[in-house]
Amino acid sequence: MPEKKLRVELLSMTPDALSLIYAAFRQCYHAGFVGDMWPRLLSGEIDRETQADFVRKTMESGHDSPVEHVSLTFAVEGVSRACSHQIVRHRIASYSQQSQRYVAENDLDYIMPPAIARIPEARERFERFIDEVRSAYGDLREILVSHGRKTKANEDARFVLPQAAETKIVMTMNCRSLHHFFNLRCCNRAQWEIRALADAMLELCRERLPALFASGGARCEQLGYCPESPKFACGKYPTRVQAD
Amino acid sequence: MPEKKLRVELLSMTPDALSLIYAAFRQCYHAGFVGDMWPRLLSGEIDRETQADFVRKTMESGHDSPVEHVSLTFAVEGVSRACSHQIVRHRIASYSQQSQRYVAENDLDYIMPPAIARIPEARERFERFIDEVRSAYGDLREILVSHGRKTKANEDARFVLPQAAETKIVMTMNCRSLHHFFNLRCCNRAQWEIRALADAMLELCRERLPALFASGGARCEQLGYCPESPKFACGKYPTRVQAD
Amino acid sequence: MPEKKLRVELLSMTPDALSLIYAAFRQCYHAGFVGDMWPRLLSGEIDRETQADFVRKTMESGHDSPVEHVSLTFAVEGVSRACSHQIVRHRIASYSQQSQRYVAENDLDYIMPPAIARIPEARERFERFIDEVRSAYGDLREILVSHGRKTKANEDARFVLPQAAETKIVMTMNCRSLHHFFNLRCCNRAQWEIRALADAMLELCRERLPALFASGGARCEQLGYCPESPKFACGKYPTRVQAD
Amino acid sequence: MPEKKLRVELLSMTPDALSLIYAAFRQCYHAGFVGDMWPRLLSGEIDRETQADFVRKTMESGHDSPVEHVSLTFAVEGVSRACSHQIVRHRIASYSQQSQRYVAENDLDYIMPPAIARIPEARERFERFIDEVRSAYGDLREILVSHGRKTKANEDARFVLPQAAETKIVMTMNCRSLHHFFNLRCCNRAQWEIRALADAMLELCRERLPALFASGGARCEQLGYCPESPKFACGKYPTRVQAD
Numbered sequence: 001m002p003e004k005k006l007r008v009e010l011l012s013m014t015p016d017a018l019s020l021i022y023a024a025f026r027q028c029y030h031a032g033f034v035g036d037m038w039p040r041l042l043s044g045e046i047d048r049e050t051q052a053d054f055v056r057k058t059m060e061s062g063h064d065s066p067v068e069h070v071s072l073t074f075a076v077e078g079v080s081r082a083c084s085h086q087i088v089r090h091r092i093a094s095y096s097q098q099s100q101r102y103v104a105e106n107d108l109d110y111i112m113p114p115a116i117a118r119i120p121e122a123r124e125r126f127e128r129f130i131d132e133v134r135s136a137y138g139d140l141r142e143i144l145v146s147h148g149r150k151t152k153a154n155e156d157a158r159f160v161l162p163q164a165a166e167t168k169i170v171m172t173m174n175c176r177s178l179h180h181f182f183n184l185r186c187c188n189r190a191q192w193e194i195r196a197l198a199d200a201m202l203e204l205c206r207e208r209l210p211a212l213f214a215s216g217g218a219r220c221e222q223l224g225y226c227p228e229s230p231k232f233a234c235g236k237y238p239t240r241v242q243a244d
Numbered sequence: 245m246p247e248k249k250l251r252v253e254l255l256s257m258t259p260d261a262l263s264l265i266y267a268a269f270r271q272c273y274h275a276g277f278v279g280d281m282w283p284r285l286l287s288g289e290i291d292r293e294t295q296a297d298f299v300r301k302t303m304e305s306g307h308d309s310p311v312e313h314v315s316l317t318f319a320v321e322g323v324s325r326a327c328s329h330q331i332v333r334h335r336i337a338s339y340s341q342q343s344q345r346y347v348a349e350n351d352l353d354y355i356m357p358p359a360i361a362r363i364p365e366a367r368e369r370f371e372r373f374i375d376e377v378r379s380a381y382g383d384l385r386e387i388l389v390s391h392g393r394k395t396k397a398n399e400d401a402r403f404v405l406p407q408a409a410e411t412k413i414v415m416t417m418n419c420r421s422l423h424h425f426f427n428l429r430c431c432n433r434a435q436w437e438i439r440a441l442a443d444a445m446l447e448l449c450r451e452r453l454p455a456l457f458a459s460g461g462a463r464c465e466q467l468g469y470c471p472e473s474p475k476f477a478c479g480k481y482p483t484r485v486q487a488d
Numbered sequence: 489m490p491e492k493k494l495r496v497e498l499l500s501m502t503p504d505a506l507s508l509i510y511a512a513f514r515q516c517y518h519a520g521f522v523g524d525m526w527p528r529l530l531s532g533e534i535d536r537e538t539q540a541d542f543v544r545k546t547m548e549s550g551h552d553s554p555v556e557h558v559s560l561t562f563a564v565e566g567v568s569r570a571c572s573h574q575i576v577r578h579r580i581a582s583y584s585q586q587s588q589r590y591v592a593e594n595d596l597d598y599i600m601p602p603a604i605a606r607i608p609e610a611r612e613r614f615e616r617f618i619d620e621v622r623s624a625y626g627d628l629r630e631i632l633v634s635h636g637r638k639t640k641a642n643e644d645a646r647f648v649l650p651q652a653a654e655t656k657i658v659m660t661m662n663c664r665s666l667h668h669f670f671n672l673r674c675c676n677r678a679q680w681e682i683r684a685l686a687d688a689m690l691e692l693c694r695e696r697l698p699a700l701f702a703s704g705g706a707r708c709e710q711l712g713y714c715p716e717s718p719k720f721a722c723g724k725y726p727t728r729v730q731a732d
Numbered sequence: 733m734p735e736k737k738l739r740v741e742l743l744s745m746t747p748d749a750l751s752l753i754y755a756a757f758r759q760c761y762h763a764g765f766v767g768d769m770w771p772r773l774l775s776g777e778i779d780r781e782t783q784a785d786f787v788r789k790t791m792e793s794g795h796d797s798p799v800e801h802v803s804l805t806f807a808v809e810g811v812s813r814a815c816s817h818q819i820v821r822h823r824i825a826s827y828s829q830q831s832q833r834y835v836a837e838n839d840l841d842y843i844m845p846p847a848i849a850r851i852p853e854a855r856e857r858f859e860r861f862i863d864e865v866r867s868a869y870g871d872l873r874e875i876l877v878s879h880g881r882k883t884k885a886n887e888d889a890r891f892v893l894p895q896a897a898e899t900k901i902v903m904t905m906n907c908r909s910l911h912h913f914f915n916l917r918c919c920n921r922a923q924w925e926i927r928a929l930a931d932a933m934l935e936l937c938r939e940r941l942p943a944l945f946a947s948g949g950a951r952c953e954q955l956g957y958c959p960e961s962p963k964f965a966c967g968k969y970p971t972r973v974q975a976d
Contacts, residue, residue: 009279012264012313020256020317024340024414027319031347033412035253035319061717068338069256069416071315073264075271075279082832082891085813091823094312094418096268100814100895101923103275113888115881122875129868129892136861143854149847155923156845159814160861163832164891168277170268172313172418174338191833191887229549305961325573326588326647335579344570344651345679357644359637366631373624373648380617387610393603399679400601403570403652404617407588435589435643473793497767500752500801508744508805512828512902515807519835521900523741523807556826557744557805557904561752563759563767582800582906584756591763656765658756660801662826662904 002130004078004109004166006193008200010208011170016042017070017209021175022051024066025058052211059212067175067212074201075170080111082163083193092177097169100158104141108134109166114192129162136160178205179216187218188234246374248322248353248410250437252444254452255414260286261314261453265419266295268310269302296455303456311419311456318445319414324355326407327437336421341413344402348385352378353410358436373406380404419456422449431462432478490618492566492597492654494681496688498696499658501560504530505697509663510539512554513546540699547700555663555700562689563658568599570651571681580665585657588646592629596622597654602680617650624648666693667704675706676722734862736841736898738810738925740932742940743902746802748774749941753907754783756798757790784943791944799907799944806933807902812843814895815925824909829901832890836873840866841898846924861894868892907944910937919950920966 014020019041023034030037040046058066079087081100088095110130116122137157144153173181178201184190185198205213220226220237233239258264263285267278274281284290302310323331325344332339354374360366381401388397417425422445428434429442449457464470464481477483502508507529511522518525528534546554567575569588576583598618604610625645632641661669666689672678673686693701708714708725721727746752751773755766762769772778790798811819813832820827842862848854869889876885905913910933916922917930937945952958952969965971 007277007279009282011267011279011282012258012260014256014315014317015259016256023255023319024317027340027412027414028343029346030342033251033319033321034414035251035255035321038253038255038319062715065338066340069317069340069414071258071416071418073258073268073313075267075277075282077277077279080891081813081817081895085817085820088817089820089827094309095821096271096310096313098274099272102273111891113891115876115884115888116872116891119875119879122872122879125868125871125875126892129864132861132864132868133894136857136864139857140848140854143851143857144847147851147854152847156847159812159843159845159848159894159896160858161895162865162891163813163893163895163897165895168271170271170278170313172315174315174416227550306959324647325569325651329569329573329576332573333576333583339577355647357647359632359640359644360628360647363631363635366628366635369624369627369631370648373620376617376620376624377650380613380620383613384604384610387607387613388603391607391610396603400603403568403599403601403604403650404614405651406621406647407569407649407651407653408647409651471794495765495767497770499755499767499770500746500748502744502803502805503747504744511743511807512805515828515900515902516831517834518830521739521807521809522902523739523743523809526741526743526807553826554828557828557902559746559803559906561746561756561801563755563765563770565765565767582797584759584798584801586762587760590761656759658759658766658801660803660906662803 002107002109003112006078006196006200007076008197008204009075010204011073011075013072013208014070018048018051018055018211020069021055021058021066021212024069025054025063028066056211056214059215064176064179067179068177069174070209070212071172071174072178072205073170073172074204075168076197077166077168078111079167079169079197080163080193081161081165081167083111083191083197084167084169086191086194087169087171087197090173090177090181092173092180094172095169098167100161100165100167101155104154108137108161110162110164111166111193112164130164133160133162175209175212182216183219187220188236189228189232246351246353247356250322250440250444251320252441252448253319254448255317255319257316257452258314262292262295262299262455264313265299265302265310265456268313269298269307300455300458303459308420308423311423312421313418314453314456315416315418316422316449317414317416318448319412320441321410321412322355323411323413323441324407324437325405325409325411327355327435327441328411328413330435330438331413331415331441334417334421334425336417336424338416339413342411344405344409344411345399348398352381352405354406354408355410355437356408374408377404377406419453423460426460427463431464432480433472433476490595490597491600494566494684494688495564496685496692497563498692499561499563501696502558505558506536506539506543506699508557509543509546509554509700512557513542513551544699544702547703552664552667555667556665557662558697558700559660559662560666560693561658561660562692563656564685565654565656566599567655567657567685568651568681569649569653569655571599571679571685572655572657574679574682575657575659575685578661578665578669580661580668582660583657586655588649588653588655589643592642596625596649598650598652599654599681600652618652621648621650663697663700670704671707675708676724677716677720734839734841735844736810738928738932739808740929740936741807742936743805743807745804745940749802750780750783750787750943752801753787753790753798753944756801757786757795788943788946791947796908796911799911800909801906802941802944803904803906804910804937805902805904806936807900808929809898809900810843811899811901811929812895812925813893813897813899815843815923815929816899816901818923818926819901819903819929822905822909822913824905824912826904827901830899832893832897832899833887836886840869840893842894842896843898843925844896862896865892865894907941911948914948915951919952920968921960921964
């Protein structure tokens with residue numbers, strides 16, 4: 001089963017997320033101690049809909065630092081190394097990624113770009129290439145092992161693995177960092193693969209935390225216009241700067 | 245009830261913390277997808293003691309990045325502004341702090357240093373001073389309001405509030421950042437107030453996550469020696485560098 | 489000379505700033521190595537105005553990550569502890585701040601809010617209070633020392649120091665973080681003191697790096713509207729959301 | 733010239749680095765303003781050797797936050813995408829990396845692991861594979877373009893590019909982050925490629941800032957022992973924990 005499809009699982013998230021954000025925000029402007037208010041937030045004595053409304057309005061007004069208190073952890077499989085290299089450029093996040101140094105790539109799972117998959121000739125060429133990778137990876141490991149480089153044979157042979165090679169990653173981001181991730185990566189200018197990942201993550205976020213993520217997504221969705229220059233705009237929203 | 249004592253409440257923490265760290269760490273060296281392993285980690289089909297042992301050993305070997313996936317949120321009251329100024333210097337964390345601009349300090353809760361509290365003469369002088377602060381704060385607000393500066397009277401009058409003024413703060417840190425916080429702030433060289441806070445936070449961490457925090461605390465506890473220069477060492481552990 | 493005024497000195501900044509940002513940005517889209525292009529950037533063989541134009545356009549289109557390569561270091565004196573507590577909340581920055589634990593506050597330099605300074609009655613009350621602080625600080629140190637608490641007398645006595653107490657701080661930020669700082673702190677909603685600091689820093693930035701900072705400042709200056717809710721808007725720019 | 737070798741150029745660094753660190757550190761414990769001391773630091777009226785000594789001692793005692801004020805920017809070419817994926821995992825840094833989406837890889841420069849280069853049979857197999865990559869990349873671009881996918885042909889075809897594909901990156905780190913980078917990446921456990929990069933960067937750092945980097949490198953060089961478990965130790969230094 002070598003061609004892999006994207007799968008995103010939500011492993012864990014901060015419990016009582018809305019109450020926590022509500023409490024954090026209230027602490028800034030409240031004379032009392034939210035440690036005392038906390039049981040009433042959890043019990044619903046302070047109405048949950050009131051809490052959600054409050055958080056929603058706070059988000060809309062751009063005061064988003066309290067949402068940092070809530071984090072989500074995703075397990076992702078079926079992304080290419082090309083994609084994971086983009087993912088880990090987001091620095092306000094924590095990552096644990098499958099190592100190609102330690103894990104042997106016997107099966108060589110891979111990701112095929114949709115534009116290639118759609119064209120039979122391209123698909124055939126791509127698959128033929130993957131076979132060649134498999135053979136080169138196997139040959140090199142064998143040669144290296146036969147020359148005594150046992151434990152590091154994977155580490156060296158991996159240099160032939162393509163950007164298409166599938167990887168798996170566990171990633172944790174707080175909600176402020178997630179919003180920023182969605183702003184950039186749900187944009188139609190983002191590469192299809194990381195956009196698909198961002199869309200899948202956003203869907204999970206919306207299911208679990210609608211008050212926080214209903215308005216999440218590409219920047220244009222919040223701004224009502226496209227912040228890119230006209231040359232790069234996708235046309236979904238008008239740009240602010242007009243084309244010459 | 246103006247003199248305040250430290251109170252620390254654990255509001256929230258990432259659920260299934262050990263399983264999450266175990267999953268994240270395993271993903272690095274495992275051919276399969278931890279998304280598939282996850283239900284067996286939660287059900288205990290993969291033994292919880294095995295998970296805890298694994299995490300404990302990982303911590304001891306210094307590979308601590310997977311512990312970043314777990315965060316804890318504390319609500320803190322009864323710390324001085326002197327202390328909170330030190331707290332927020334820790335940058336890998338999220339904070340929501342009570343604002344002196346928006347919250348009127350009518351009662352002027354405050355923190356008294358133990359060394360002052362122990363000496364009756366010092367305590368008396370300190371309390372007399374607090375009365376003077378209260379009076380200056382009230383006078384200034386009144387003058388400002390009478391001169392038309394209504395909404396910003398608190399903001400200006402707060403300049404007379406002492407470092408001793410009590411504050412409340414909600415703070416979230418991941419476990420790696422917490423360990424670093426304890427390394428520095430549980431040290432006998434740390435100021436008594438932030439040390440008391442760090443000790444209280446560490447106790448809560450140990451209760452809830454013994455596998456992660458049993459070995460937490462000042463650096464000397466892990467190193468078996470004091471990394472400070474002999475001049476600053478408290479004597480609990482020998483320094484590595486001998487005094488001249 | 490106890491009342492102190494704000495002073496901001498630019499101690500240091502990354503040299504060849506525009507060339508560096510130009511080089512970093514070009515490396516993303518260029519087949520060659522900017523290490524080879526570098527001498528021609530420095531010599532002006534690649535025209536400096538061309539470099540500046542390029543950086544200006546890049547900034548305007550919102551692709552601001554290359555400006556992170558340039559940092560500026562400021563030395564600041566004449567800010568209150570109230571202000572420095574706000575400053576250090578900016579986490580993508582480096583700080584070295586004068587310690588009240590180690591430095592004795594014999595003179596008790598302080599900052600007086602302009603709204604207080606403008607009202608003779610308020611100013612007089614404020615100054616009378618400062619005298620009381622000075623006396624309480626001196627008394628407490630004396631009592632503590634006479635009870636054997638020598639080296640830590642400052643540390644305990646500092647609890648009476650007011651938020652108005654003057655502090656000094658060395659701070660380094662990269663240009664992306666600086667822009668964010670100006671976005672928030674040059675806004676008329678920001679407190680007068682940190683706004684004065686931000687304005688002074690922005691002025692120094694503009695003098696030295698006009699291509700980068702000509703368009704810097706509160707968010708409204710770039711957006712052409714106020715992103716705050718109508719309730720908090722200062723009126724300089726229209727808000728996007730109309731008041732009900 | 734398709735096989736590429738590592739090249740590291742120091743593009744820029746914070747000027748007056750030692751004076752700046754000295755000033756920052758002094759500001760913490762000094763009653764005056766380092767803005768006033770600064771001209772005397774630059775002129776050498778405060779002896780430069782004194783400044784360097786001070787910084788050296790500060791570093792040794794583990795108080796390393798003032799070194800954050802100094803940053804260095806490197807231009808790197810001749811590293812593989814495998815290596816750059818490791819580099820960008822260091823989050824306290826700024827990166828501008830050559831894009832495979834926008835830059836066409838007509839020449840397909842690549843990195844060959846030394847262990848492969850040393851074995852003629854392995855080298856021959858590796859080079860034959862690179863030819864196949866070149867052919868697959870060209871074929872796929874051609875097919876995609878002929879099916880109308882003009883501007884994104886690179887973006888899709890890049891999925892066949894190997895981890896060995898050469899990349900170029902501009903990176904900025906402050907000295908504290910650099911020390912951490914060297915601690916991990918100059919270690920004999922690090923992969924040969926990122927270790928070679930770290931060694932080259934450290935050499936440049938030592939040339940320019942000996943007082944800061946003379947003691948830099950793998951953790952064992954500072955600790956005098958290996959912090960790894962005996963199973964992973966390279967043997968250069970004894971481990972603290974004895975093997976069973």
